[in-house]
Amino acid sequence: MTNLEIFVTSPARRNVTYKCRITRDKKGVDRGIYPTYYLHLEKDEEQRVFLLAARKRKKSTTANYLISIDPTDLRRYGNSFIGKVRSNALGTQFTVYDNGENPKKSWVIGGSVRQELAAVIYDTNVLGFKGPRKMTVLIPGICDAENYRRQEIRPLLEQECILERWKNRKADDLIAMHNKTPIWNEDTQSYALNFHGRVTQPSVKNFQIIHDADPKYIVMQFGRTGYDAFTMDFRYPLSALQAFGIAMTSFHGKIACE
Secondary structure: OOHHHHHHHOOOOOOOOEEEEEEEEOOOOOOOOOOEEEEEEEOOOOOEEEEEEEEEOOOOOOOEEEEEOOOOOOOOOOOOEEEEEEEOOOOOEEEEEOOOEOOOOOOOOHHHEOOEEEEEEEOOOOOOOOOOOOEEEEEEOEEEOOOOEEOOOOOOOHHHOHHHHHHOOOOOOEEEEEEOOOEEEOOOOEEEOOOOOOOOEOOOOOEEEEEOOEEEEEEEEEEEEEOOEEEEEEOOOOOHHHHHHHHHHHHOOOOOOO
16 A cells, blocks of 8 residues: 555544645546546645545546545546445435455456445435435444544445445444534524535535534534635544545435435
């Protein structure tokens, strides 16, 4: 594993907030429909370090994003492929995977089966209300806090998947988080959260993720700063890959949530 690969897949160090930027590139053939997203870590105001890139896959029946550690190589079987995000048909439930293989492929054995790194559930908005969307974020628990190691979830059967475990209340080894409820701002006539200057434009895509046990500890925040510019900040226990995958789910239009 390269140093970059280790960094983006490992849980964040405790007591550190990693401040990042996401830029969306819609230029070029097909980019309007299939844009590319670039994640950079902010070292300081002038310097940014590339971490990850993602693009929406063509010829896929559901939302499907490939994630790579090389901005020039976004192929499924390229050496830089590190993860992917997949949705259900309605775009209301998402799973973030590593670069392992689908267990349904007959030749896949043991360690090459893909790991589930996160799942995101957007609550259906039955009233057609354009307000903030409710999110539930599920990630594998940390099994070795001292060495920053998380539980490995490599489902061979559907009932072993994170989403199915959550539905069947078999979630002991999962960490469940939710988005912070925005407050209506009369002045701006929009729902707002306090992003401490990191987010500058109102959008239904903006969110902050918290754990119910400690609502003041913001695990992740994401929001718009320009038409194709966003900030994404994350903390322990998320990794950069998990946070970027969760951010990707916000870019996808959700049929049942609008």
